[in-house]
Amino acid sequence: xxxxxxxxxxxxxxxxxxxxxxxxxxxxxxxxxxxxxxxxxxxxxxxxxxxxxxxxxxxxxxxxxxxxxxxxxxxxxxxxxxxxxxxxxxxxxxxxxxxxxxxxxxxxxxxxxxxxxxxxxxxxxxxxxxxxxxxxxxxxxxxxxxxxxxxxxxxxxxxxxxxxxxxxxxxxxxxxxxxxxxxxx
Numbered sequence: 373x374x375x376x377x378x379x380x381x382x383x384x385x386x387x388x389x390x391x392x393x394x395x396x397x398x399x400x401x402x403x404x405x406x407x408x409x410x411x412x413x414x415x416x417x418x419x420x421x422x423x424x425x426x427x428x429x430x431x432x433x434x435x436x437x438x439x440x441x442x443x444x445x446x447x448x449x450x451x452x453x454x455x456x457x458x459x460x461x462x463x464x465x466x467x468x469x470x471x472x473x474x475x476x477x478x479x480x481x482x483x484x485x486x487x488x489x490x491x492x493x494x495x496x497x498x499x500x501x502x503x504x505x506x507x508x509x510x511x512x513x514x515x516x517x518x519x520x521x522x523x524x525x526x527x528x529x530x531x532x533x534x535x536x537x538x539x540x541x542x543x544x545x546x547x548x549x550x551x552x553x554x555x556x557x
Contacts, residue, residue, distance in 0.1 A: 403513065404554040405446045411547030413439045415540045418491065422536025425487055436472060440465075471501055488528060488535045495524040495543050516550040 413435045421428040499520030506514025527538035
């Protein structure tokens, strides 16, 4: 018995939806290690910024460079199928380098008077980047970005004395928990 035009259209729509879900799940699994890594970096960086603020100016650049090197190592160990076309890996890397350069340039130009302002700005920008990327890649990443934005604003307004520790736990914790959430697909 031949398929009707509507049945064929429904079957094709179901196949396309399954393909999107499968691709999203695979992308989540491949993104999780990066979330764990950067969550740990945030935890260390913001904790030290709160407890030993005099160490923050040298520690953050070191952590960011180590994070980029570790991210490159993680990306190079992923199976070739996860990398997409050959240009995809360097585009992801270059995108985050542009974000880091933008953050650096903004801090140099506007010279914030308080470490909390720098910490909040960076967290808000990264949260916004995750939210936008998540709109294209998968809602779990977007939700993570929105959570970082909301928790950053809440901590900045209500937890002024220990904003750094707040960001260590909720910023770093959000990334780590998102990594765990992405692995459970």
